[in-house]
Amino acid sequence: MSPPNTTHTTGDADSASDDDLDLDELDPIVNSSRRSRADDSSEPGARRPVNGSTNIPLQRLQRFGSSRLWPSTGKRGRGDDGTEDTEGLLGSWPGHTQGNGHVRLWSEDQVGWNVRPERYQRVNRQESISHGRDTASRRSSVRQSMQISDFVRQELADMRENEQEFSSQESREVSVGHAQKKRFPTNVVSNAKYTAWSFLPRTLYNEFSFFLNVYFLLVALSQIIPFLRIGYMSTYIVPLAVVLSISIGKEAVDDIVRRRRDAEANAELFTVLTFSDTARDGAVEVHKRSRDIKVGDVLKLEKNHRVPADLVILQSHLTELTLDATSDSTTAPSAQAAGETFIRTDQLDGETDWKLRLPSPLSQNLSLKDLQRLKVTAGAPDKKVNQFIGTLELQPSLAPAYDPHVLKDGPAEDGPSSNDPDRTVGNRQNSAPLTIDNTAWANTVLASSTVTYGVVIYTGKQTRSALSTSPSRSKTGLLEMEINNLTKILCIMTLTLSIILVALEGFEPSNKKPWYVAITIYLILFSTIIPISLRVNLDMAKTVYAYFIHQDKGIPGTVVRTSTIPExxxxxxxxxxxxxxxxTQNEMQLRKIHVGTVAYAGEAMEEVAAYVDQAFATGETQDVHVSELGATTKTRREIGVRVRDLVLALALCHNVTPTADEVDGERVVSYQASSPDEIAIVEFTESVGLRLLQRDRESIVLQSVSTKQVVIRAEIKEIFPFTSDSKRMGIIVHLSSEVPGLSHIEEQWFFQKGADTVMSSIVAANDWLDEETANMAREGLRTLVVGRKKLSLEQYRNFSSEYADASLALRERDAGMAAVVKKYLEHDLELLGVTGVEDRLxxxxxxxxxxxxxxxxxxxxxxxxxxxxxxxxxxxxxxxxxxxxxxxxxxxxxxxxxxxxxxxxxxxxxxxxxxxxxxxxxxxxxxxxxxxxxxxxxxxxxxxxxxxxxxxxxxxxxxxxxxxxxxxxxxxxxxxxxxxxxxxxxxxxxxxxxxxxxxxxxxxEQFCYLTKLLVWHGRNSYKRSAKLAQFIIHRGLIISVCQTMYNIAGHFDPKGLFKDWLMVGYATVYTMAPVFSLVLDRDVDEQVANLYPELYKELKSGKSLSYRTFFTWVLVSVYQGIIIQGLSQLLVGEVDGPRMLSVSFTVLILNELIMVAVSVTTWHPIMIVCIVGTAAFYAASVPFLGDYYDLAYMASWSWAWRVAAVGAISLVPVWGGKVIRRTWKPPNYRKVQAI
Structure with missing residues (x-):
């Protein structure tokens, strides 16, 4: 077989119209030919139907009256649909035997079920060609027989919708290389949360699901109503718009990044095989975008290629084994290739070890053209990435004769229908089980230097990757929940204060406003009590904390994946x-073995190496070691035999595969396995003299380290992989050796190793296993118990027969296979020994x-x-x-x-x-x-x-x-x-x-990084967010208290004190940067935090933000608000006016800046810039505030001393109380700083 040499690059190789697709589904006989000639239809001489309408055979129309246009799978082959027997028309398949629906091939030289492809009985090529010609001649007449009417087309569309409902829940049959009857999801990757049309509605809905955002929206909308208006609507809209813009903008940026990643993945090109009679080897390579890949497509993948959809591997060949361009197209490609390939699954399950994957023996040696004879039966889509059950079937012939009275399920070139006796009474050679070892799931990467062909069985949202990607539990930080509770108290305070002011005026006010209108106006005026910017500031702070963690060189490689809970x-x-x-390090090293009478560890392992060297010596060294062995005692010879048997079992019973690669021009051999324990065991056997030289799915070759000669060849009959449920793994091998002293082992053996809890009931009775495993465990070693069992020819034949039957079941396959293993193998094993693997801290x-x-x-x-x-x-x-x-x-x-x-x-x-x-x-x-x-x-x-x-x-x-x-x-x-x-x-x-x-x-990356993450970053994040939240609450409370004093002095007239841009500027440009700069503060340095971990312990009580601290800040806000507004009105001598407003607002700004400054424990340059810069910005903006201030008055000494006096009275008592409290009862961080 020669490699395909024709390449096309298209967006979608399936260019058939919807009408053509309907015809293809109704007549799969026509489907194969039409699809194979789709790319060549423009060539001269290409045949096209005269009538452009869609046609179907008469036999199809006879079924339109039934509930479905094709019979269900469960009814096929039963002879109850009135169809006549087709064996005479289709012919029989040479080499098949009557049986139970499978093909079983027995041989004298190898007992058991044989599914190796080189033994397949192949269909005569000339017969296939003649069948194809007959079919082609019939096809042209059939296509002219009938046209599909409109009602049929509509019924077909309705039926296809019904089929789509079940395609995700039922088992599926995938015809390789053909369009499928059922419609499956597209292979489009879509991780975007929004579309262009849904982005704004959905983000707005998400934002207004928060009570505070709804509250401030209602406050802003209230300004539309004339009798509720107290200022410009922009005063209330701008803060809300800023908050929403930040949140929505963050969502937009995140979604744009996701869309770009999706677009790159969807546009990635992959090589897909299409099958054509005109191609030299029956297959043409075309390029498809990932989004256009469909179920049934055959993909060609090479090293480092990402797998775009869930595949069943059909063939795999080493890239060095190129094909001769002159070879016959019917020759099996790369028959010498074993078929192993490795994949990386770190993007799927996070495991970095390479995984060994194998094609089914049924498909490995087929020509590319014959791949379209295959059909895969797979279960419903499942999210279990480590489990798969399916069946691969090879259709008996390439192009059987067409019978218009028989309704076929597959494409024309896909072999006979289920009614065919060749299928229902065929041989087991015609089918083979599929397991997880035959698959490559989407988003895995081909790791080995192989060319791999696989058929797509699941696409898009039905892939393992998509199904196993579930949104994790939304986590809300404890501090955020505490702040939400405090926000509820602020809401109650706002309503209470509004009612009190209305009650003090009387519920029949003189200004003719109803009491409920007055309450509403007060709620609007006091809306600053509830800080609209609190959530945004805390979210921004979390981003800063994540940046600090990421940039910390003391914990390199640390990644913050959830930025909502750093506190x-x-x-x-x-x-x-x-x-x-x-x-522990998870770096395993086998430290100790016990063979029942003696244990070996440390320097004693040299004695183990001597026993192994003696046991596997060949040639001249054999004579030397035999003479040495003869001089030893009988007991030592017995121990040597036990050591040899244990080491041999360890060298055979594993899933390790040696791989070779070039590093800096040198050939480097490494071991690949799913568990570090396995690699540790194989490295141990090599260290004592028995090296794993080669391993594929059929054999294991062991080499003597000392002589560099092959000493053991093991033919793999069956492997029973390790699972977390079984806690053991086993292997059946047929051993052969050229070492004279090992001729007695040339039998079939079952080796097994596993945890002592399960192996103790499997091995034969003994009096030392429990004691020795307990001793090793006390030394901190991970123990494995190793055993073996010799299998006679009859035992293996019986086991193989029942195990093969169980492996073909689509229901309860694992349980059935486990029951057979337990019945024939897992009892009375010879206990060889116990191993102890060390995992250092x-x-x-x-x-x-x-x-x-x-x-x-x-x-x-x-x-x-x-x-x-x-x-x-x-x-x-x-x-x-x-x-x-x-x-x-x-x-x-x-x-x-x-x-x-x-x-x-x-x-x-x-x-x-x-x-x-x-x-x-x-x-x-x-x-x-x-x-x-x-x-x-x-x-x-x-x-x-x-x-x-x-x-x-x-x-x-x-x-x-x-x-x-x-x-x-x-x-x-x-x-x-x-x-x-x-x-x-x-x-x-x-x-x-x-x-x-x-x-x-x-x-x-290391456990020791956890201490810094908690004791340093965690402590700082919590204390900083607590202080930030309290200052934001204080900022809103103090201005609301000023508003209250102003309304009381104004005879309870509900009108605003600071209007329009003064109100907006207070919450943004005049105070936001200094308050937010508190996220840079820290009370102790890192060395002190590590030296005194008790500082972390005190955070458990939540004293940094509690109801006590909250009400303390409320009292401070009330005091400062009363002083600032009351003294401003008193000293200026007016209740309302630009002079009073200039004094009150200026003191309010300076008070906030100074409060931030006196609360700082460790100064950061950015904090100084924020505080000084904000004060300078306010001074520079005063000339532009002439609509609110008396600028001439602000230039006088009279204004300056009033501002200084009000500010001092507001700040000094608060600052003095803080100093006294720290002196009388200093916090713990002050105590350790004093040491």
């Missing part, structure tokens, strides 16, 4: 941490945990490891203080046991709790409230053998019970649910990938 970092009371990869974990504990944070460790390992890590990491008692709660199964355990824990409030997953499940089921009440009071809790669901349940339970801030930190995919359930989720970019990092609110 919560300063309020954490419970920290829930994963162990592996979070507290992360950098600075011990001081970090100690600092957090001193900061008042209670730490829980939730892990999937066993009790002994968790206990050891907790002690070594100083999670448990020295000398602290650890109370263990394990293996509780009965409700009575749980009650007794809780009674014991009530009297051990100073102890740490160590609980296993089984006992935790019992507590969460029967003693939920009692357990959490006791547990949250303990200094530390260690939960082991936890599932991801249990981790999330614990996080939610603590949040609900304590109402405190809970932080969860982890690095793996199994930590995502816990991270998302927390108030603050922190993900670590680790060896297990970026899934936790992407799902978290904050992403860090």
């Amino acid at each position: 919560d970092l300063g309020r954490i009371e419970y920290l829930l941490s994963d162990k592996t990869g979070t507290l 992360q950098k600075d974990v011990k001081p970090s945990l100690e600092l957090l504990r001193n900061a008042g944070v209670k730490i829980w460790m939730l892990t999937g490891d066993k009790i002994e390992t968790a206990r050891c890590v907790a002690i070594s990491a100083r999670l448990v203080a020295r000398g602290q008692h650890i109370h263990t709660m394990a293996k509780l199964k009965a409700k009575a046991q749980g009650k007794d355990a809780l009674d014991v824990m009530r009297n051990q409030s100073e102890s740490c709790l160590l609980i296993d997953g089984e006992s935790l499940a019992l507590m969460l089921s029967h003693f939920r409230h009692e357990f959490i009440t006791i547990a949250v009071q303990l200094p530390a809790v260690i939960a082991c053998r936890c599932s991801p669901t249990q981790k999330a349940d614990v996080a939610r339970l603590i949040r609900k019970h304590t109402k405190k801030r809970v932080c969860c930190i982890g690095d793996g995919g199994n930590d995502v649910s816990m991270i998302q359930a927390a108030d603050v989720g922190i993900g670590i970019v680790g060896k297990e990938g970026r899934q936790a990092s992407l799902a978290a609110d904050f992403s860090i």
Whole structure:
């Protein structure tokens, strides 16, 4: 087969009109030919129908009276539709045998189900060609037979809509390389939240869903009503417009960025195969934009190509294995290629390790033209990225004879219909199961140097990537909720003050205004009490905090993904941490093995290497080692055999694949696997003398490190991959060896390794397993139990038969396959040994945990490891203080046991709790409230053998019970649910990938960065936002008090004091910058914050912004407002007028600037610029305020001394009280500064 050499670049290769598409769906026989000739239809001699209308065969019209234009899948092949048998017309398929609907091929040299493509019985090419000619001759006459009337066309359109409703919920059959009957979603990527038409309505709706925005909108609209008007409408519209513009503008910028990314992804070009009889090898390469890719398209992908849709991999060939251009088109391409390919899934599930993917043996060696004979049966779209069940079928012939009386389900070139006996009584060779190993989901990337062909089975919103992308829980910070409560109090204060003023005047006022109108006017006048800019200022502050975190060189790589909750970092009371990869490095190294009678670790591993070298020696070295071995004792020989068997099992039972790449011109071999544990084991076997030289889907080759010769060849019969549910993996291999001493192992073996909790019931009875796994766990090692079983020919044949049947099931496939494995394999395994893998602690974990504990944070460790390992890590990491008692709660199964355990824990409030997953499940089921009440009071809790669901349940339970801030930190995919359930989720970019990092609110690179994130950035963010909120509230309250004094002095006449631009300028240009500059303030430096973590502990009470501090600021505002307005009126000698207004407003501005200045603890240059610059800007703007001020009076000494006097009386008592309070009872940060 030669590679396709014709390339077209189009926006959409499917250019058929809607009418043509209807014809294609009605007559798939015509479909294949029309589509294959679509690109060549403009050539001279191309045949076109005389009648341009759409035509269908008569047989189709006979079915228009039924509910559907084509029969349902469930009725095909049953012979109940009145169609006659087509075997005589279509012919039989050479080589098929009658059976149970599958093709089974048995061979003498290899027992079991064989689906290897080189054994396929192929259809005679000449017969195929003759069939194609007959079909072509019939096609031209059929197309002239009938025209589709309008009512048929409408019925077809209605039916297609119904089909679309079910296409996302039912299993689907995808004909490879053909247009599909059912309509599926387009492959358009759309992450934009808005369209051009919906942007403004939706953003306005979102903004006005906030009460404050609605409130200020009503206030602004009230100025339209003449008897409610108290000034220019712009006075109230401009502040609201500024707030809305900032929020809406931010949404617009974010959506534009999303749209640009979407446009780039949708416009990316991909190579798609179209099938044509005129092409030399039956396939033509065209380029399609990603958005135009459809279900059934065959894509060609190469290294570093992004996968645009969910694919089933059909073929994969090494790029170096190029095809001879002169080869016959019917020859299987690259038959030498094994078919393995690797993909990167970090953008899908966050895991950085390469994943091995394989094409089905059924399709790997087909010619490109024969790919259109395939049909994929897949389940409904699902968001489970690690699961897939499907079936691949190969149609018996390329172009069967056409029978007008038979309604076919597939395209003309797609083989016989389901009525064909070849299909219903065919052989198992005609179909093969599909699993997750045969797929490449959208947004993964091809990582290996291969050319891969895959058929699209899910597009657009039905891809795994789109379905698994769910919006995370919207998180609201604790400070924001507290401010909302204070805002409600301000609303009540506004209404109360309005009613009081109306009541003081009397509800029958002399100005003839009804009392309710007067109340409304007062509500408008006092609207400044409720700060419209509060939410915008706090949002802007959060952006500043995120910038500080991102720019901090002390915690490089830290990313803020949720900018709405930085203040919560300063309020954490419970920290829930994963162990592996979070507290530990997730850099695995096999440190110890135990073979039943002896353990090896450290320098003793040299003895293991000697045993391996002896066992796998060849040639002259064999004679030397045999003589040496003969001199040893029988016991040592037995130990050597056990060591050899264990190392051999470890070298075979894994999912590791060696990959070669060029780095700086040198060939570098690395290991790829889904787990660091697997790589650690393979690196160990290499270190002791047995190297993994080569591995593909069919074989494993092992090499002796010392002799550089191949010593073991293993033919892979079956692999049972590791899952979090099974906690084990296994492999069936047929071993062969050229080493004379290993001839006895040339049998079929089942090897398995897994957690001791599951393997203890699978291996044969022994008296040392439990003790040794416990010993290793106490050393902090992760243990794996290894076993094996020899399979006879009959055992394997029976297993293979039942397992093959179970693997083809579309329902309960996994359960059925697991049951077969358990029946034949997973019992009475020979116990070979136990391995211990070390996972060292992360950098600075011990001081970090100690600092957090001193900061008042209670730490829980939730892990999937066993009790002994968790206990050891907790002690070594100083999670448990020295000398602290650890109370263990394990293996509780009965409700009575749980009650007794809780009674014991009530009297051990100073102890740490160590609980296993089984006992935790019992507590969460029967003693939920009692357990959490006791547990949250303990200094530390260690939960082991936890599932991801249990981790999330614990996080939610603590949040609900304590109402405190809970932080969860982890690095793996199994930590995502816990991270998302927390108030603050922190993900670590680790060896297990970026899934936790992407799902978290904050992403860090090391656990020790957490202390700075909380103790420094979290504390500063909370204290800064609290101070900022209080100043904004003070700014609105003080001007409202001035307004109240003015109305009282004016005999309760509800009119405004500061009107128009004075009002707008006060809340914006005259005070906004100095107040906002408080986000740069800090009370202590970083070194002091780390040295005295107790400063963080005091934030738990929320004293920085509480009801006490709020009402303190209310009293200050009331005092200063009364002084400023009352003294201004008194000293100037007028209740109203430009002179009084100039004194009052000037003092109001200076008072706010000086209040900001005296509250600053650590000055920043920007703060000085803001305060001085704002004062200068106000002075420069005075000449333009002649409509409000008496400018000549402001130039006199009389104005100056009045301003100074009013300002001093307003500020000095407040400042003096603050100094006295700090001296009498200084805050903690003042105390540590004095040390």
